[in-house]
Amino acid sequence: MAKLTLKERFKKGAAGSGDAVRGSKFATSIFRPGSPFRKGYSDSPRNRSYVVMNNVLYHLHPVKVKRHGVRLSYTLCLGGMSFFLFIVLTITGIWLMFYFRPTEMAYADIQALQTSVAFGSLVRNMHRWGAHLMVLVVFLHMSRVFYHGAYKAPREFNWVIGVILLFLTLFLSFTGYLLPWDQLAIWAVTVGGNMASYTPVFGAQIKFGLFAGLEATTATLLRFYVLHVLFFPFIIVIFMAIHFWRVRKDGGISGPL
Amino acid sequence: MVDIPEHLLLRSAEARAKALGITVEQALAEMKGESSPTVVDDEPEVIEVELSAPPKAETPAPAPAAEEVKAETPAPVETPAAEEVKAETPAPAPAKAPAAAKTDTPEEVDFAPEVKVTQRLLTVVKAKPIQKATSEPVDKVNTWPHLMLPEFISLMAMMAFLILLSAILQAPLLEEANPNITPNPAKAPWYFLGLQEALSYWDPQIAGVMIPLVIGLIGFAAIPYIDRNKENNPSKRKYAIMMYTFFLAGAGTLTIIGVLFRGPGWNWTYPWIDGIWFDDLLDWIYFE
Known part of the structure; x- marks a missing residue:
């Protein structure tokens, strides 16, 4: 097996190794839909909204803020x-x-x-x-x-x-x-x-x-x-x-x- | 004929069956054109009422919306079944029939409202929403990640700064408190030292109470109610900015004097000659 550089190894490790844990019933019960810690999180406008909206942070921040x-x-x-x-x-x-x-x-x-x-x-x-x-x-x-x-x-x-x-x-x-x-x-x-x-x-x-x-x-x-x-x-x-x-x-x- | 969804057809058929006293299956069959429409030629109740009521010739039918009358109030007798199905709501035939019949002589039982109803235009409602939901477009970005990431980084930076500061600088701890030994000078915490400095100039009732309470608390809280200028542009609120800057400069000067330039007996000292007489700063100065 070819030797991987540290960066490649990191990428590989981050790609899917945690999915079994992140996709488990226990983990999905903790992290609400849209959380970046949930399995299958992708960076989409919808998920970006959910990160705030489905989170206790919604009490502090709106989904969108003025750019300035x-x-x-x-x-x-x-x-x-x-x-x-x-x-x-x-x-x-x-x-x-x-x-x-x-x-x-x-x-x-x-x-x-x-x-x-x-x-x-x-x-x-x-x-x-x-x-x-x-x-x-x-x-x-x-x-x-x-x-x-x-x-x-x-x-x-x-x-x-x-x-x-x-x-x-x-x-x-x-x-x-x-x-x-x-x-x-x-x-x-x-x-x-x-x-x-x-x-x-x-x-x-x-x-x-x-x-x-x-x-x-x-x-x-x-x-x-x-x-x-x-x-x-x-x-x-x-x-x-x-x-x-x-x-x-x-x-x-x-x-x- | 257009295709009518099965559930609407069924609902309509039920209503018709109820109105005419026939079975639902029969009504359904009539609607689909599989059997001839049922003709009800006598409705004794209705006729009896009409006999007792004085005939009114010109009374317009109390139809709420003129447009809908055609569709919603089907003649229960003559109108072909297929047309009735067009109405979305179940045909309210029994309720409306007497109203329509009022205009009639009792002998000829004709319930068709199309013929009798006079209509007038009450108002024209334009096809637009009542509420205006337009708002000025604002340039917005998602809180995640555009706000939360910088926030997180700032917090981490602040945390790092605080831990580093705490690791380097030891918080002062002098001898145990002793009410019998008064240090000279006795200084308040740094944020009150400007006040303590002011106290050495003016009467204590003015400096010690009026300044913090009247200027500090009430005055500051009242700023938005005193400053009626709506402008946010600094060049259009020079007076407000000047006043606040004066306050900042004054408070800062008094505090710096109180911290650094006051020694025993609250006499003027120079920190580079006489040293600093402020114990809270001890470890900042004698830092190894």
Whole structure:
């Protein structure tokens, strides 16, 4: 038998070796008609529509989009990046929760995470830099939308939701800032809490509610922890769902300048 | 005679059989021309009603659509069977017969509406749809693969960037939190440092609350309702772009000052002389 080059071998392997698996009843029960993972998928306009239409992705994307909308230089993919970073932060955040107690042990837990947990340091770094990145990307997304005038009718209200999402992102980042329970965390949050205390009329009450006391203690830590891992994610997911839905309902991506 | 589909023929035959009180087979045979049409020469019920009703000479038949009357209301008596089959719906002979007969004297029982019905034109409906389904053609492409592939690549690139960054740069972790030792300066997270910087200029109630709440939240949310300009072209919305750019420049300047140029006691420092007083950046600076 003649020797095959690597490329030929790859082509041959990809041609039909997986068909028995891909055509099995089990596989066809998972992948809906039109999925590229199904046996006999061919690149046709009909199948291209089915990829989206018969997929959970249909909740996010229409079957067809305006040609200018797929130009990377138009949106820079910033909205999608924000969402992606949120997902990355959720996954790494859940992972971090396994090793973290929002008590006096918090600092020791972070130290143990960095020194004795496999990939602990990497995941913590990803969570932290990802959070900073998300604040930045969400803000850039807002600026991009502003400069394109994409907030104009009929997208006014989606802009309002977007502003709410920006603030929720900031709150998420800020509440997470306290959790390592080191000097950087506690004093940054103290500064932030003091800013909130300048609110007219209710200043002292807001600070008391935020800190669960007069200053940042482990009670504050627990409060910020619950806000960070449960409350704000819950709220932001609802607003994100409306935000994405409105993008579709308000006529997809805005037009070029 | 045109070929009539068997099922239509059967349906028609059933209707006719029911109307005339004959068997379906017989009606079918009549329609196919295999036997002579049944003639019903007395319909006692109808005649009785007609006798009691005062004759109206000029009343137009209450036929809904003039065109259809011919086809749909076959005379149950005289019309040849084949013609009746043409109607798609089963012949509603019993229902319409009295109506047609109203115009008649009871003696001569003639149910043929073609002769009696006067028709008038109510309206002319042009053959076009009521709804206009025309939309402006938009240049569109399939989401798969034209949008999803670039998206996927961007996400992978972002993921690679994030993992690389996290592998290289260690997130800061200082000594354990101690409320009794206040660092100098104590700085907020970087995205609040512009605000903290503004706080050193103005009254805290203005800088700490009015700016983030009134300008930040309410002001920004209100932008689409304040900016009534419908134009998207940058040259036609110079004012809006100028305002936003001012905001960006202002916020950026304050943040950079807060991060890099403020040292102990919130005094002005130069990062290249006094170092950076922002612990979040520690590992960016002392990077081995």
